[in-house]
Amino acid sequence: xxxxxQNPRYLITVTGKKLTVTxxxxxxxxxxxxxxxxxxxxxxxxxxxxxxxxxxxxxxPEGYKVSRKEKRNFPLILESPSPNQTSLYFCAxxxxxxxxxxxxxxxxxxxxxx
Amino acid sequence: xxxxxxxxxxLSVPEGAIASLNCTYSDRGSQSFFWYRQYSGxxxxxxxxxxxxxxxxxxxxxxxxxxxxxxxSLLIRDSQPSDSATYLCAEGGGYSxxxxxxGTMLLVSP
Numbered sequence: 001x002x003x004x005x006q007n008p009r010y011l012i013t014v015t016g017k018k019l020t021v022t023x024x025x026x027x028x029x030x031x032x033x034x035x036x037x038x039x040x041x042x043x044x045x046x047x048x049x050x051x052x053x054x055x056x057x058x059x060x061p062e063g064y065k066v067s068r069k070e071k072r073n074f075p076l077i078l079e080s081p082s083p084n085q086t087s088l089y090f091c092a093x094x095x096x097x098x099x100x101x102x103x104x105x106x107x108x109x110x111x112x113x114x
Numbered sequence: 115x116x117x118x119x120x121x122x123x124x125l126s127v128p129e130g131a132i133a134s135l136n137c138t139y140s141d142r143g144s145q146s147f148f149w150y151r152q153y154s155g156x157x158x159x160x161x162x163x164x165x166x167x168x169x170x171x172x173x174x175x176x177x178x179x180x181x182x183x184x185x186x187s188l189l190i191r192d193s194q195p196s197d198s199a200t201y202l203c204a205e206g207g208g209y210s211x212x213x214x215x216x217g218t219m220l221l222v223s224p
C-alpha cells in the first residue's frame with residue numbers, strides 16, 4: 001500500500017530532551033515536507049526537501065533540523081524541544097513539487113513538550 | 115508572501131443540501147489548486163484538484179476556479195453527515211510547495 005509512515009503517533013517529552021520523529025514513504029517520491037498544525041494557525045511548513053541531500057527552510061524552521069540521506073526517509077529532529085513546539089506534526093510527500101501533484105500526508109505525530 | 119484565505123466557519127447545512135466552500139488566493143501566478151478534507155485529529159486527505167478555469171466534477175464534488183477573480187470553490191452536493199470535517203484549500207505555482215488556507219469547518223446535520 002502506498003503510504004507515508006510517521007512514528008511515533010504520540011509523544012510526550014520534557015524540555016531540552018532531543019527527539020526525532022521519523023517519516024518514510026514507499027512511493028519513490030522526490031519531494032518531502034514537514035508541517036506543524038496549531039489551532040487557529042493552520043498548516044505551517046517547517047522544512048522541505050526537493051530530493052536527496054537537498055533541503056530548505058519553510059515558514060517556521062526555528063528549533064528544527066532535517067536530513068535527507070535517502071529518498072524514502074525524511075526525519076524531523078528537535079535538538080532541544082521547548083513547550084512552544086507542542087503541536088500536531090505532519091510529514092507529506094509528492095512525486096515532484098507539490099504544486100502540480102498535491103501531497104500525500106502521513107498520519108501525524110502529536111507532540112507534547114512539558 | 116502567498117496567502118490563501120478561507121472563512122473559518124462553521125458552515126452548517128442540512129443533510130441533502132449543497133455545501134459551498136470558498137477560497138481566495140493572493141498570487142496571480144498560482145497554477146494549481148487543491149481541496150483537502152481533514153477530520154478532527156486526522157491527516158488531510160486530497161479530494162479534488164483543479165488547474166484550469168471553469169468547473170471540474172468528481173462524484174458529489176465540484177471544484178470551480180476563476181483565475182481572473184483569484185477565487186476557488188468546492189461544492190458538495192447531497193451533503194452527508196460524514197462530510198462534516200474541515201476543508202483546506204491549497205495553491206501552488208510551478209515546481210514549488212503548496213500554501214494552505216486555515217480551513218473551513220463544515221457541519222452537516224441529519
